Amino acid sequence: MRLLLNKIILALSLVSALIGLAFLGWILVTLAIKGASAMSASLFIKDLVDNGLRNLIVGQLILAGLASFVGIPLGIVAGIYIREYGQGSKYAEFIRDLSDIMMSAPSIVIGAFVFALLVKPFGGPSGFAGAFALAIMMIPIVINTTDSMLSLVPKELREAGIALGASKYKVIFNIVIRAAKVGIMTGILLSFARIVGETAPLLFTSETSNYFTLDLTSSFPSMTVSIYSLANEPEESARDLAWSASFILTIMVLLINLTGRYITRNKK
Amino acid sequence: MEKIxxxxxLLSASLVFIILIGIFTTLFISAKPAIDEFGFGFITDARWNTEVPLNQSNEKEKQTDTLKEDTTQNSVSDSDDDLLAEDEDLMGDDEDLDDEVATKTVYGGLVPIVGTILSTVIAMVFAVPIAMGIAIFLAEMAPKKISIxxxxxxxxxxxxxxxxxxMWGLFYFAPIISETFGGYQVSLLTAGLVLGIMILPFMAAITRDSMKTTPDILKESAYALGATKFEVIKDVIFPYSKVGIIGSIILSLGRALGETMAVAFLIGAVYNLPEKITDPTISIPVAMAVNFGEAAGLGESALFYLGLILFVLSFGIISFAKFYFLKRNKG
Structure with missing residues (x-):
């Protein structure tokens, strides 16, 4: 009886695991078939007005890159505060908890916040507003990874540095950061991968544009927002374009993720 | 240099706090007109962008009894066909109308709130057992060659x-669901299921991590006593990692609650209270995503009100999960 029950339960969990994996596999296969079938070189040369994706790819990368430019240094420095300067203090714990909570804040709400802050007062959507919204999403993620990577650096290394008479600042930059370099790098890549696929915070901050532009003060081409509007269009060609864009986006996200994992594994 | x-x-760390306060106050200020106008009744009002006669809604806010009296009086004066008197009566009540009934637009949050909660519940009912299955499979059953x-x-x-x-849900999953269960392709059910599929990997991954914290020595002792695998899972792993597993589930719930894009294509985006599970409805993030573009004035403010509710709700749920279940080792 016990053995039978054991078999039944294990079989059930195996079946549910297979169901879950089947769904996820189904999505990936669909994406690969739909995306790859419409793939062509012209997608990367033409802009959305001419049924290409060039402006969207470049635009999305610029938005995410700009967000990283702001979010990564701030996140790392804040992570250093939590783990090194404020270590153990109530305030540092408080900030860490807040940042963890903020990491799960609904992204559309952050979009609404930036809309009220940067879009409405300045009279329209802009690339800056989009990048700002993404930066807000990114900071807590970078804080979280920096914090946990610094926690892996053994205490003895810090003590040795201090014993040699180095200032705290020197210890952090010459010893701790160096020891945690690879981990922090991985964290940066993973958080970049997280925000590059975001749609909701961009919907009404950067919106999107059919044309190639580098002007950050007007509506800015965003791949994810365009996927959303293309998929809602009735024409088959627009949907195919949306699938190709999704495919490129997914490949991008997965590649960045795998690179991040690869460099950590190689180092350890 | 050291001091600087x-x-x-310290400043960058405090930025997190400042941003959170900033989000809250900005949402609150932007939602203020709607909060003043509708108060807490917003949460239980199922009307959205509905034109209501001005005097009626005013009366309704004060007292429902007088509303009935008012309407009966109106109908009496209608049947009297005394147009002049009616005109005068209306002029007295409201400021900006001639002979038509004045209207104002009412926004209520009940439909998106119910839609958010129901779609999240469907997602959780679907995802929790499967995520548990995957986590058990990965942590306990599969050989390393497969589990890694x-x-x-x-x-x-x-x-x-x-x-x-x-997008996958809209083009591939929705037709199948509507064929199997009847009803519309875009519905509460499809939205909830796709939401469940979306949070599945996240939930499975963090649940597996919680299960893996069970020390091997505990499991081995149980096996040595002759326990079956199921008994080890039920009596050793679950009790040991219970707190972490519940925390993971709540964390996934918080994610599902605020998810926009997986639901936006599938829930239908109509302000209807669903009667059946296969009816289309709307959720808070979708309401914001779909209506923000064209909203202005009170409508926009009402969307901010919804956003504020969502923000407070998810903030509450996630901090609950954090403080009660996921106290991580501080070292």
Missing amino acids: FQKLS PVGIAIELLAAIPSIIFG
């Missing part, structure tokens, strides 16, 4: 942008 950097790092690659695959799937789940 220390101050700088499958584990990595699951983590990678958790990174796939949610809009892709939404």
Whole structure:
């Protein structure tokens, strides 16, 4: 009886695991078939007005890159505060908890916040507003990874540095950061991968544009927002374009993720 | 230099706090007109963008009894056909109308709130058992040769942008669901299921991590006593990692609650209270995503009100999960 029950339960969990994996596999296969079938070189040369994706790819990368430019240094420095300067203090714990909570804040709400802050007062959507919204999403993620990577650096290394008479600042930059370099790098890549696929915070901050532009003060081409509007269009060609864009986006996200994992594994 | 950097790092850390306060106050200020206008009744009002006669809604806010009296009086004067008197009566009540009934637009949050909660519940009912199955499979059943690659695959799937789940759901999953269960292609059911599929990898990955914290020695002792695998899972692993597992589930719930893109294609985006599970409705994030563009004035403010409710709700749920279940080792 016990053995039978054991078999039944294990079989059930195996079946549910297979169901879950089947769904996820189904999505990936669909994406690969739909995306790859419409793939062509012209997608990367033409802009959305001419049924290409060039402006969207470049635009999305610029938005995410700009967000990283702001979010990564701030996140790392804040992570250093939590783990090194404020270590153990109530305030540092408080900030860490807040940042963890903020990491799960609904992204559309952050979009609404930036809309009220940067879009409405300045009279329209802009690339800056989009990048700002993404930066807000990114900071807590970078804080979280920096914090946990610094926690892996053994205490003895810090003590040795201090014993040699180095200032705290020197210890952090010459010893701790160096020891945690690879981990922090991985964290940066993973958080970049997280925000590059975001749609909701961009919907009404950067919106999107059919044309190639580098002007950050007007509506800015965003791949994810365009996927959303293309998929809602009735024409088959627009949907195919949306699938190709999704495919490129997914490949991008997965590649960045795998690179991040690869460099950590190689180092350890 | 030392001092400057220390101050700088303190400042960046405090930025998190400042941003959170900023989000809250900005949402509150933007929602203020709607909060003043509708108060807490917003949460239980199922009307959205509905034109209501001005005097009626005013009366309704004060007292429902007088509303009935008012309408009966109106109908009496109607039947009297005394147009002049009616005109005068209306002029007395309201300021800006001639002979038509004055209207004002009422916004209520009940439909999106119910839609958000129901779609999240469907997602959780679907995802929790399957995620548990995957986690048990990865942590206890599969040999390393399978569990490591499958584990990595699951983590990678958790990174796939949610809009892709939404698009797949719209074109491939929704037709099947509507054929099987009847009803519309876009519905509460499809939205909830796709939402469940979307949070599945995340939930499975963090649940597996919680299960893996069970020390091997405990499991081995149980096996040595003759326990079956199921008994080890039920009596050793679950009790040991219970807190972490519940925390993971709540964390996933918080994610599902605020998810926009996986649901936006599928829930239908209509302000209707669903009677059946296969009816289309709307959720808070979708309401914001769909209506923000054209909204202005009170409508926009009402959307901010919804956003504020969502923000407070998810903030509450996630901090609950954090403080009660996921106290991580501080070291």
